[in-house]
Amino acid sequence: MISGLRHPTLKDKMRVGTAIEPGPLPDNLDQHRDLPRYGQVQSSVREAALRLAQAAMTPEAFQKFSDTLPQRAIIGDNRNDENLVVAQFHLSFLRFHNKAIDYLASHDTGWIADFSSAQALTRLHYQWLIVDGYLKGVCDPVVVDRVVNDRASHFFKFRAEFDARRQNTRLGNALPLEFFAAAYRFGHSMVRAFYDYNKNFGRPGTGFLPRATLRLLFEFTGGGGRLDDEKKLPKNWIIDWARFTGVDPHDGSDGEPARLARKIDTELAPPLHMMFKEGEDQGDQQLKALFKSLARRNLRRGYNLRLPTGQALHKHLKQIGAVESSPIQDVSALFATKPDLQNFLAGTATRFHERTPLWFYIHAEAEAAGGNRLGEVGSCLVALTLVGVLLADPDSALSRGFTPDQSPLKMPDNAPIDSIAKWMQFAAVMQ
Template identity: 40%
Template structure:
């Protein structure tokens, strides 16, 4: 697979939207509905979908071929919809949060995972004509229907087309200022000229810490990266990293000009990113040794074909483990978090407020704060998110387990004005409740059970006692009444596996294998990746003292977004 094939912008694709190939049932009506979804500036419709999309498939073909033998029962969709809703409703952490629920994974990994997801997948979430969970009865599709009717709007390669689009000479030229990527400046005053309150997080004069905007719309390769403030600031870090690498190459390789200069910079950024995904991100969130086993021993389960695909067991179940890592509030910076001099504007940044300071905020961007760009007081202090040796437990993600924080049951940004006008309150509640939506989506898209996947991987299945360990009465009642102790939804199963096998500080054996094999396999399938080039950080950019970039905090330092 060529790295540059099919790169594109998903600037107006809001989180959860999807499209159908032209031969899928209802495709024409769905294309008409997607008037605001554009790829590289063009509305997706009809045959165009096949040209710009890549396939989804199943990691375990034998399980899919035997459908529904290894899946949740399909004979009573109404009953299963109710039982899955009850299970998801019970997957809620008690408030206030239990201090014992903190993991040893720094909080940045939650949103780094979201950034990766937006780089490799688009199309498996929320309400669509093909797979709608906001209905009274969710009907399960057959695996053949799913692979025919659902397409991935992203290349699964980790090639950062969510950042680069199709380059400065393509339809995504608005992202660029020459070979540099455009970065927006934060607001020091409101549009009325009043000063924004609070203290600076960045040095005086360093104000390029917002996404570049056309009005309130972020001009970026994937609009979902303006969904919440942490992932938006993560995207800003990569824009600035590209520009810092550009300056490094100009100094150290001055013979490069024009397109050759841009390609060299883009390759370096991609290689650093891919290497860090494998050696920092994956080694942090998966069981010890998993990554090295795959790098040295090869992929056993996910073997990408020439027309590489995205495994549904990964995108619909295993890779949604990050939802359980979300905190209900963050120590965000001096203004919205801990401040030694006691002048913080808020003692924490509640999770819901992180959606009020992005271009997707409702009813108005930046919480109606009088500015169409990010106020300077909301620039993130990455020092509170990235350090593994941090002595503050609240700077870490929540454990990977079956308990989600309460704000994830009321995801206001998941309900559109059309939803509010057309759907009854009960179905709007389904869209807002992340756990319920994930479970219903897995049922709809024919995801096999956790027990079936464990058997296919040769991993001992969780026992009934392990599935019930540490649960509240409501959750255990939902597991028992739903018949889920014998046939467990894969997403729930892998969260519970992490909880009982890794104490929530990493994925368990099955989850680790699916996640690591998929991401490493996608890099292996890309002929332009760092693995195919035999690249290491020793061949990348360096700090003035010769130091290498070997962690996400190093990349942030090089980009100038990690304060000293």
């Protein structure tokens, strides 16, 4: 399996896939910008994958796995090949690693141009971007700085208390349910129904389609059913990262999608109300409707996991000094311009306006503050968890105090790789 992940001859590099016709490419870069797939590797790798799958799957699931194996990506977690934007982002890691090898081999940095060096530098740069490039964008930067300066003390207190209750009975390190079942699902409200994806499926509108639908971005993946014939990504579906990283912004004034994520608020893109890949194996129509609605799935998950209400958690976080604001006692009061939503919340028998599901509460808090980033509770949960996980690793960028100007890797003008745009440019997936 490892031999399938690595380049077939350059053993320090990662294997990548090559996109095929039809074109054109969205830029003047190369066509080696697909994830590696089982169809391109030696038979021993495919046979190993089939043996592992057969031992862990039902006969029906294994048959489906076997039938779709050639187009499946050879990556650690196939959820990263569920939609094309995430798949292309995963590819940037493979390319960054490989470009790090090339850079170290051609520059006198004192670093050995081998797998371990490239792996370490790829991790350090990305982990730095998590805090300074990502968290300070989607969270309140004041909260992020507070968490970093406090060394995520509330997160480690949570872990210590959890370990004391569950001595010798847990598997791995604990993460808060409130984080992964509620707070870190804020991205669902940022998803668009359509994307200005590249010149073939976006502006100027003279390519194949004037926009890329969310459904198409799911279909042109290993499990989406559109990688026919050679089981590889067509060149015309390679992403144009300049449209997603702010390098080439557009406000959407021409009626086509803006090149920005949607705001963090209480509304989801229409395709997430009826997800086309989910629930198809459900015979019961009510269950099918539940599985297809992302909002209902999130709310049901929070209920089944017995998450606290937004007000209860907000009160607790303030009591322990993790946040400074007070709970929103009546969430419906935030929606004066949305009377239907306001009336629904206040009119429920379960009093959702005063006992608000945590997932919805976090989105409402962000919407009330303008929607450009999470509110204090959401920021606290997300920053505490991600910063805490980084600090729990003594080799992480945050634990080591790594900054991009310390790295041997540089841009062509010798500038540090200190933004997601520069990450993409260094990986040669964006001009």
